[in-house]
Amino acid sequence: MPELPEVETTRLGLLPHAAGRKIVTIIVRDYRLRWPIPANIAATIEGQTITDIRRRGKYLLFALENGFLLSHLGMSGTLRAYQQAEVPALAKHDHVDIVLSDGTLLRYADPRRFGALLWIAGAQPQHPLLDSLGPEPLTDTGFNGDYLFDKSRKKTQSIKQFIMDGHVVVGVGNIYASESLFRAGIHPARQAGRVSRARYARLVVVVCETLRDALAAGGSSLRDYVGADGDDGYFQINAFAYGREGEPCRVCAQPIMQIRQGQRATFFCKKCQK
Secondary structure (H helix, E strand, O other): OHHOOOHHHHHHHHHHHHHHEEEEEEOOOOOOOOHHHHOHHHHHHOOOOOOOOOOOOOEEEEOOOEEEEEOOOOOOOOEEEEEEHHHHOOOOEEOOOOOEEOOEEEEEEEOOOOOOEEEEEOOOOOOOHHHOOOOOOOOOOOHHHHHHHHOOOOOEEEEEEEHOOOOOOOOOHHHHHHHHHHOOOOOOOEEHHHOOOHHHHHHHHHHHHHHHHEEEEEOOOOOOOOOOOOOOHHHHHHHOOOOOEEEEOOOOOOEEEEEEEEOOOEEEEOOOOO
């Protein structure tokens, strides 16, 4: 699914097309997303101006005059901007179009319908989906080695599942968890509660490095992901571990291994990661 770098790349791609534009109309072809789109969404947002687009974890927040339009891309969703002359023919899973005052069209597609498009009224984006999220790894100073060490005490779950928990830290999904643990030299199956404070300090550094590298590459394009402009992400091409089962480790030349954790594929090097 789109992770922090992909969602941030989408935000940055949409921002110049949407900020300062008024929503003329919203066309909803299928309200049945993971959380149903509100039936009165058109009456609520039409006529309002988009003042900003923010991100919280894997959620996009379109700041309007009277509240926020919250969007989540689910497992394989996309949110793209098109100029009027470039709008493609409708595809099967194009569920929502938002037409802006300069003719720009924002199109939300979601083949699995695991995403969301919800309304939050008020001056602050307060919502149950956001309230319990952990810190932002790239901007919150509270995301540090001491924080992870303290949160992990007595945790018997694997370190990989621990750092993928959005209540612990947001945006570190399957791809970037595998990559960060490789860079930190930590075996993905090691119990979170048995990782030392020093190793957590190193892990925080490489999580941030990995996410920044992914942002610079436009994210990772697996399955259906493309950015707001339709471009693929290229981070996965230079991955150390993810998706490289059987290939030689870029550090020690031993074959990269794969295991299943929480129904997700995990890639690692048994020599480099302890």
